[in-house]
Amino acid sequence: MADVAFRGVEKSFGNVTVIHGVDIDIADGELVVFVGPSGCGKSTLLRMLAGLEENTGGEIAIGDDVVSGLPPKDRDIAMVFQNYALYPHMTVAENIGFPLRMQGMSAAERRERVVEAAGLLGLETYLERYPRELSGGQRQRVAVGRAIVRKPRAFLFDEPLSNLDAALRVQMRKEVKLLHRRLGATMIFVTHDQVEAMTLADRIVVLRAGRVEQIGTPDDIYRRPANSFVAGFIGSPPINLIAGTVEPRSGSAVLVPEEDPALAFPLPPQFDLAPGSRITLGIRPENLLLVPATAGSGLEGKVVFCENSGQESAVTLELGGLQLVASLWGDEPPVIGGRARLEIDPARMLLFDDADMRLEPARET
Numbered sequence: 001m002a003d004v005a006f007r008g009v010e011k012s013f014g015n016v017t018v019i020h021g022v023d024i025d026i027a028d029g030e031l032v033v034f035v036g037p038s039g040c041g042k043s044t045l046l047r048m049l050a051g052l053e054e055n056t057g058g059e060i061a062i063g064d065d066v067v068s069g070l071p072p073k074d075r076d077i078a079m080v081f082q083n084y085a086l087y088p089h090m091t092v093a094e095n096i097g098f099p100l101r102m103q104g105m106s107a108a109e110r111r112e113r114v115v116e117a118a119g120l121l122g123l124e125t126y127l128e129r130y131p132r133e134l135s136g137g138q139r140q141r142v143a144v145g146r147a148i149v150r151k152p153r154a155f156l157f158d159e160p161l162s163n164l165d166a167a168l169r170v171q172m173r174k175e176v177k178l179l180h181r182r183l184g185a186t187m188i189f190v191t192h193d194q195v196e197a198m199t200l201a202d203r204i205v206v207l208r209a210g211r212v213e214q215i216g217t218p219d220d221i222y223r224r225p226a227n228s229f230v231a232g233f234i235g236s237p238p239i240n241l242i243a244g245t246v247e248p249r250s251g252s253a254v255l256v257p258e259e260d261p262a263l264a265f266p267l268p269p270q271f272d273l274a275p276g277s278r279i280t281l282g283i284r285p286e287n288l289l290l291v292p293a294t295a296g297s298g299l300e301g302k303v304v305f306c307e308n309s310g311q312e313s314a315v316t317l318e319l320g321g322l323q324l325v326a327s328l329w330g331d332e333p334p335v336i337g338g339r340a341r342l343e344i345d346p347a348r349m350l351l352f353d354d355a356d357m358r359l360e361p362a363r364e365t
């Protein structure tokens, strides 16, 4: 196993630059997830690490070796793709053992390694089957088996679960996590799915348009997002973002939203906010408390939409010219068209400055 480093890595296709100087340090044995919208460069970063594409700037290191220029076979890493591409005419055992056969390993030694890998993945009883005789999840497991059998220095996964149905995806997610724990291997897992990123990762790298937006633990990314893009990308239903201007009101600061200057959101006192400055207020749906219209507190609005998933309802409330989404747990959802009030816990507000950087409180409450 080995650590992996991207240092100032750039990639251009012709005269189009798609990766703009990316720095990422991955520790030996770490499970890091690259997440970001489609087209942000996740696959390109993995493919450059694997040697399937050359970086056009910067350098990539695996352990102590700068690998730029080395062919894939000399990089000693394994990659699992979304389309697991098993050989249909080979059994599970032959598929898993294929990379070892390419290395010229003896049949006896190969068998031992294949059985070991199959054991880790619960495939022992399927070794003589053909891919067509397997379910989607089992096939994906064979593809993983083919990757782990070589004992590479790092594993790369490019959206390997995207083709599986929802229930299987959740199960395979767990298996990847357990496998990581068992092998203690360096793993990089790419996904556009923020839930997959949050649940799998030791650390998450959030990417946008070929740049790193933030690197941190799932908790960092969720609670201390670097900017409103990260805040908006991670979390479901997504965070409410309200752009506006800071104004003084009877001794404290409020946010007057651009979209409806008749509204005013009291801002937390522990921030130093200059009157007139433009900020964006972020409030996650779970930090908006929906209370009956008859309650004396909070901001009153109209219920315009409700998405009920059983355990949780995402309730959209219209407050003047704004729409805010609140999560409701356990309670029966409100009637559409009815009135309700929102209470906002100022301690849970996220504030982003004019340059879209998250503001740190200047003092304790």
Ligand SMILES: Nc1ncnc2c1ncn2[C@@H]1O[C@H](COP(=O)(O)OP(=O)(O)O)[C@@H](O)[C@H]1O
Residues within 6 Å of the ligand: 013, 018, 036, 037, 038, 039, 040, 041, 042, 043, 044, 045
């Ligand atoms: N071989 C290629 N030639 C030209 N452009 C490419 C090539 N591969 C990827 N790109 C472009 O690079 C950007 C990043 O792509 P990709 O790494 O596949 O994104 P992701 O995996 O995050 O969806 C996209 O704009 C894509 O169109």
Ligand SMILES: [Mg+2]
Residues within 6 Å of the ligand: 042, 043, 044
């Ligand atoms: Mg991709």
